[in-house]
Amino acid sequence: MHTVLVTGSNRGIGLEFCRQLQRRGDQVIAVCREVSAELSALDVRIESGIDLLHESDRSQLVARLNGVGLDRVILNAGILEACELDDLDPDSIRRQFELNALAPLALSRALLDRLSPGAKLALMTSRMGSIDDNTSGGSYGYRMSKVALNMAGKSLAIDLKPRGIAVAILHPGLVRTRMIQFNPHGVMPQEAVRGLLDRLDQLTLETSGTFWHANGDVLPW
Numbered sequence: 001m002h003t004v005l006v007t008g009s010n011r012g013i014g015l016e017f018c019r020q021l022q023r024r025g026d027q028v029i030a031v032c033r034e035v036s037a038e039l040s041a042l043d044v045r046i047e048s049g050i051d052l053l054h055e056s057d058r059s060q061l062v063a064r065l066n067g068v069g070l071d072r073v074i075l076n077a078g079i080l081e082a083c084e085l086d087d088l089d090p091d092s093i094r095r096q097f098e099l100n101a102l103a104p105l106a107l108s109r110a111l112l113d114r115l116s117p118g119a120k121l122a123l124m125t126s127r128m129g130s131i132d133d134n135t136s137g138g139s140y141g142y143r144m145s146k147v148a149l150n151m152a153g154k155s156l157a158i159d160l161k162p163r164g165i166a167v168a169i170l171h172p173g174l175v176r177t178r179m180i181q182f183n184p185h186g187v188m189p190q191e192a193v194r195g196l197l198d199r200l201d202q203l204t205l206e207t208s209g210t211f212w213h214a215n216g217d218v219l220p221w
């Protein structure tokens with residue numbers, strides 16, 4: 001049984017993480033801005049009112065943990081906003097960068113004292129943050145933010161290895177959530193999260209810092 005903190009827990013992939021972790025007997029701490037009916041139906045500890053864009057909310061979350069140790073931290077919250085070359089919105093690019101890249105790095109740092117040797121950190125990134133894999137262009141804010149998150153994940157893997165903490169940099173696949181308007185070509189969150197949990201379970205200090213698809217493929221940077 002592990003104590004697992006999950007951000008973006010009120011819907012989509014984060015909600016499904018909470019559901020599957022709770023089902024297998026883990027102690028879940030679900031972090032969100034607003035509680036959803038689906039989340040409150042789960043028997044998990046909920047920390048709501050946390051907007052991860054705000055440093056003060058991140059600090060409040062750490063304070064609310066009140067010394068609780070964490071075995072797994074799944075930093076999953078994210079936003080995708082359209083941002084094409086003819087329509088560049090600097091505020092949108094900054095917002096995506098702050099939530100998708102800066103907030104997970106800052107929260108990882110803030111939670112370090114709660115993590116012991118053997119703990120694991122998962123960063124929910126995207127294949128859209130792969131430079132090698134970019135064949136379609138566009139999506140400037142999202143792509144730039146996820147490249148930055150990937151780099152943060154790689155540095156965290158190196159910096160946290162001496163502390164015995166492993167880091168997974170995870171792409172969930174195309175998943176049928178509100179982020180992609182429930183695109184029917186996506187897999188269901190249940191399938192994506194089963195794969196993501198396998199990646200996290202199999203993660204070791206030796207494989208720390210790898211960029212994985214939920215299906216186990218190692219993705220190019």
Ligand SMILES: NC(=O)c1ccc[n+]([C@@H]2O[C@H](COP(=O)([O-])OP(=O)(O)OC[C@H]3O[C@@H](n4cnc5c(N)ncnc54)[C@H](OP(=O)(O)O)[C@@H]3O)[C@@H](O)[C@H]2O)c1
Pocket residue numbers: 007008009010011012013014032033034050051052053076077078079080099124125126127171172173174175176177178179180186
């Ligand atoms: N779905 C896909 O195909 C796909 C593909 C690649 C990567 N991903 C990544 O997977 C992760 C989860 O995505 P999803 O598909 O589950 O998307 P989603 O259904 O849109 O869920 C996004 C989650 O992030 C939370 N969030 C947004 N802004 C926040 C903020 N300022 N503070 C705190 N929480 C905030 C949302 O909470 P609110 O309800 O409060 O907004 C929600 O819980 C994201 O990092 C995403 O980039 C998804």
